[in-house]
Amino acid sequence: MTTDHQKMKLEVLPDKNLFVFPEGMSQENLDAAKACHALATQSANKLYNAINDPRVWFAHYIFVMSKMGWSPTNVDVLKVTESNQRLEISNLLGKGLQTAYGAFTGDLATALEGLGKTVVSALAASANNVELLGRTTSENDRTEVSLNRCEYSSEGNMAMAVSAIQTDAKPDKTANYLLAKWDSSGTTNFACGAVLEFDARQYEKLRSAVEGKLDASALEVLLALDI
Template identity: 40%
Template sequence: MTDTLEKKQTLQLLADQNLFVFSDNVSELAREASRDCHAFATRNANKRHHPRRAVDAWFNDYLDTMGASGWTRLKYEVRKITEVGSYVEMSNLFYQGLQTAYGAATGDIKQSLKDLGGAIIDALKDREVLKLLDTRSIKDDRVSISLCKCVESANGEVVMLVCALQNDEIPTKKGETLLGKWEHRGSITYACGATLSFSRRSYGAVRDLIEKGLDADARKVLAERVLP
């Protein structure tokens, strides 16, 4: 994993509840590759497996597609975070998901992941962003959101922590945001965490194919916020 010192981080929101956090020194190519490959892999996995009923199969399919797109898995795990009847805030879910991706983090790294979870939630509570998160299909039978954190070292190594959260609670028909749903009792949440290393050469070989497989909406950055 990189040892980059992060001076500034930016949160981006894409379609299908995909969130990205980039350190300020991550190149535009790496940002594009992470967003496009993640959207492409997520959509492929959704077509083959139900992300709530077959969590392990879904995540393995996602990782296989990411691997074919230039992102090598370094470590991964699927963890059941909440038991039925428990209560956990979404900022803590993000933290635990990132912890799953990172591995056994302690000290400053552990605190940094905790702080990031809270900063993301604060940014998502922006009125503009809340409207975007409210637009969910009433036919959707799953509640899920993903968070990808990208860092780049001084020697150009790009590493991405992926945190995909799946919840078994059926969304309301009123367009309640995901921020509220995971603060309810009586649900089981899974965190799929992985650390991925980026290969520019491998990505370059499939870049056109990935771009053709995504529509303009999937690639568009809907909102951007600088994190404190």
């Protein structure tokens, strides 16, 4: 799969879907990843409350992804509690990626922990930052966001590590962005993770149907950054 020295790009899609992928990945593969993820997320959201039933929500997400050609490994949902430490979105995103890869040590652990912080820092520093958290919506009492790290091999095979996080933490009303501070004391936080291996042939049979079910704006790129 991809190596650490490769340049990575970040795209922000509607519904707080974040995609990190290496330069050189085909647009066809990236579009497939984004379309499947968006549809599986929409399907899970219609049936389950991600905050109240995160394990059931993520199980349904994985089920839908598998039907579209994504074989899951290391699927897990981690309830995250940190005593005497302020949890932030970047921490939870990193923990979701760690959960996705299962047991890990050394450089891989450091890289996964740092990716969430890198993404949040890049978004916060961007002059064209996207306001991801509306102050007058249902997000006043909960937050959901996903970070999808796409990889590909020299043979063209693709995989995606998914970190889907949910928290009932309340946002800081004085801040404009999800990436700013929020109060995590006494909250419930979950980090869902999985690695998904892509079967392009299976997806190709369903591609038209998948794209047809998506809202017109589901794959709109709200913000693109080099990281």
